[in-house]
Amino acid sequence: MIGHMLKRDVLRNKTITFTLLTFITLSSLLMASAMSMVVDVWASVDRLFQQAKVPHFVQMHAGSIDQQRLDDFTKKQPLIQAQQTVEMLNIDQTTLFLKNRQQIDHNSVMDVSFVKQNQSFDFLLNLHNEKVEMASGEIGVPLYYMKKYDLHIGDQIWLATDEFEMAFTISTFIRDAQMNPSLVSSKRFVVNDMDWQMIKAHMGQSEYLLEFLLKDTAQLHEFEQMYQSMDLPQQGPTITYTLYKVLNAATEGLIAFVIMLISALLIFIALLCIRFIMMAALEEDAREIAVMKAIGIPRKQIQKLYLTKYIALAFTASTAGYVLALFISPLLTKNIALYMGVGKQSVWHYIIPCAGVFVIALLIIGYCQLILRKYQHISTVEALRTGHLTEKSSSKKGLLLHRSKKVNIHVFLGIKDIWARLNMYSVIGIVYMMCLFMMIVPVNFLYTIQSPSFITYMGAGHSQIRIDLQQTVDIEQRFLHMQETLRTDPDIVKYASFITSGYKVELQDGKYDSIHVETGDFSIFPLSYLKGKAPKQLGDIALSVLKAKELEKDIGDDIVLLINHQKHRLTISGIYQDMTNGGKTAKAYLDVPPTNILWYTVNVDMKQSIILDDKLEAYRDAFYPAKVTDVAHYLAQTFGTTIAQLQLVTKFAIVLALAIASLMTMMFMKMLLAKEATQIAIMRSLGFTVQILRLQYTIRIVCVVLLAIVSGMILAQTIGQVLLRQLGAIMGAPNIALLTHPYMSYLICPLLLLSIVLIAVWLSSKGLKQQKMLMKLGGE
Secondary structure, eight states: OHHHHHHHHHHHTHHHHHHHHHHHHHHHHHHHHHHHHHHHHHHHHHHHHHHHTOOSEEEEEOSOOOHHHHHHHHHHOTTEEEEEEEEEEEEOGGGEEEGGGEEOOTTOOOEEEEEOOOSSSOOOBOTTSOBOOOOTTEEEEEHHHHHHHTOOTTOEEEEEOSSOEEEEEEEEEEBOTTTOSTTSOEEEEEEOHHHHHHHHHHSOEEEEEEEEEESOGGGHHHHHHHHHTSSSOOSSOEEEHHHHHHHHHHHHHHHHHHHHHHHHHHHHHHHHHHHHHHHHHHHHTHHHHHHHHHTTOOHHHHHHHHHHHHHHHHHHHHHHHHHHHHHHHHHHTHHHHHHHOOOOOOTHHHHHHHHHHHHHHHHHHHHHHHHHHTTTTOOHHHHHHHSOSSOOOOOSOOOOGGGOTTSOHHHHHHHHHHHHTHHHHHHHHHHHHHHHHHHHHHHHHHHHHHSGGGGGGBTOOOOSEEEEEOSOTTHHHHHHHHHHHHHTOTTEEEEEEEEEEEEEEEOTTSOEEEEEEEEEOTTSSOOOOSEEOOOOSTTEEEEEHHHHHHHTOOTTOEEEEEETTEEEEEEEEEEEOBOSGGGOEEEEEOSSOOOSEEEEEEEEEEOTTSOHHHHHHHHHHHSTTSEEEEHHHHHHHHTHHHHHHHHHHHHHHHHHHHHHHHHHHHHHHHHHHHHTHHHHHHHHHTTOOHHHHHHHHHHHHHHHHHHHHHHHHHHHHHHHHHHHHHHHHHHTOTTOOOOOOHHIIIIIHHHHHHHHHHHHHHHHGGGGGGOOHHHHHTTO
16 A cells, blocks of 8 residues: 555656655765765775885985985884885976977976886886886876876977987876875986986986885884984985875865765755655645544554655665766776776775765655654644644734835735745745855865965965975075075065974973974064964964974973974964975074075065066076976965866856756746646636736745845855865864855856746746636636
8 A cells, every 4th residue: 555655646746756866866976976985095095005115204305315324223223124215316397398399387386306116115106006117218207297288108208408318208107106196296207227327417416215114104103203313314304104195185085075065965955855845745635644543543654654755765866876876986086096096996885885875865764754753743633624734823924015015016925925935935945045055165165275375374475476495406505696686676575585494392201203493584474373473583483283283282382492402492472274294384483593404485576567477487597496486376286186176076066056956946836836726727817917927936936046145155154164174174274264256156156046046937937828727716
């Protein structure tokens, strides 16, 4: 009997059933796909790291090294399994030419290095995750450049200066577990050993990676502290195995988060639809429910009649979503497969997405039970008498036409109907609000990341030009020359120079940990501090959020830095946001000259009349080999992969939101026209034309949409801000301000939503022409 009733109900309400089925399926599809992305990215990272044998601890060093001393250190330390020193040749980008002698982008923030294949670990892999072996004249190119310049196997690459030229043929593209992500501003090209020696004889500057494999990764932090407490090469940043994993997973993790957000919104919309449909069905069947109660049918049996449909819908749609995800997921994980390869398939690839859609199904069923429970104590007599499960409220004062003479009659009737049936219209209003939220939040996420002001969350002040001078020959003289040139440049409004050094900070147990400390005048290009203020007097130091958390320090606390083997006690003046260098940095006002310098940074603002591109080119020539970039370009390259992926997700969210709004409008209009069939027939018999009736329905929906647009904008700005800050907190920027794209958020997205709803109303209201007055008036 239940099966027969279920079949009849589905056939009677095909549109409603199809709409619900679509929402639940899409929600399950997105949830399963997002969870599949999370599982895939970690499986792929694990497999890549295993096959590449990624080092657990890496100390970058610019300067000479004593390998014998490193060997002695390795032999004496029981924590170390193996040590390897990798020499990289840093190449000036102006000497690197791609196919057709095309010079690579001078505005690039990437450091280009040429290396040989490593022998013990830290292998550079091809697209099959196999260790590459290069023949003479061949070159392996990082995937970053393959994507950016559309390179192919067989293309030519040249290194060329006035005195030296060498040509290579691309034989493979490189997966570099250390430097794959665009967030890492160094890229390694791999060549044959003899070719590498030839390059070294004519060009390039050496930089070293001092790499260590440990016997137990659980002792990584202990080893890091031990290494930094000893007098070993440390002229450069240190990077650990954990940070490498986070950097490789960051982009795909962000995309998975946004997809899960869209899935959650779809679930919410589906629950609203279920509530609306179930309440309408229960009201329609009020007398039948009362009769069943009167003849003694148990309450649970009555609930089962209604619940069975939604149990079937929930599990059918969830299963369909899961099955579709098996085919869609490879498209979403295409970027993962390219940069990291396909991870080893395990049972978790199926269990975790399946668990996600199963939770969705249970959530829907549980919500249906809550709705049914609301009506378990209805009065049988009252339901038989009135034909309703609940008494009609008479407390709401209606709108009177004779008191509203200045309002157009059709507008008045539309508003009056909304006011009289506020509960019904609020459902479709919330759907529209969620659709606009789904459109605006990804747009604003993208706009925030692309904004030049986003650099302030990377621990740097906002400026037009950024100049980075890494370790190189005569670095101090080059920096002084840069300072003098900028000081005498009349085109500059303001500039500030910063020196980043590697020091040691004393921990509570007396041991030492490394810390990057930036010194300079922080008032010229100020940061927004979460707590306190910038260092302004001797002995002041500001910590990044993650470093303060790690050291368990707050404003006013003291910390001890070890500089030139002497302890310096500093007071914490502020805490700021920084997503670079693992989010663990500091800024200080020191009374000693900087030592153990890692790099120099200069921020510059030009006069408005100056053509920025011309000035950038002039500075590149004057300050070679420093990297000179405008801030917008710097961010675009640093977050390039993330931005590209987020753009795709944003477009998908907008299309999906418009499709949902259209589908829901047509379903709502179909139910509304069916419910008001008799009223429509009466109005037609009184002389109301189809155009006038269509206008009244359009006015009702437009009023609801306009209210939803205002609410959606407010919701996107408030809840969207909370979501972004939660995401930013993981990376060291817990107080990111969500920027609003003025045109997309306040004009284009609302207009798109309003337009698609009006089209859906116009198409749905065509049914007014087919209404048969006599039949409706006769009650058929």
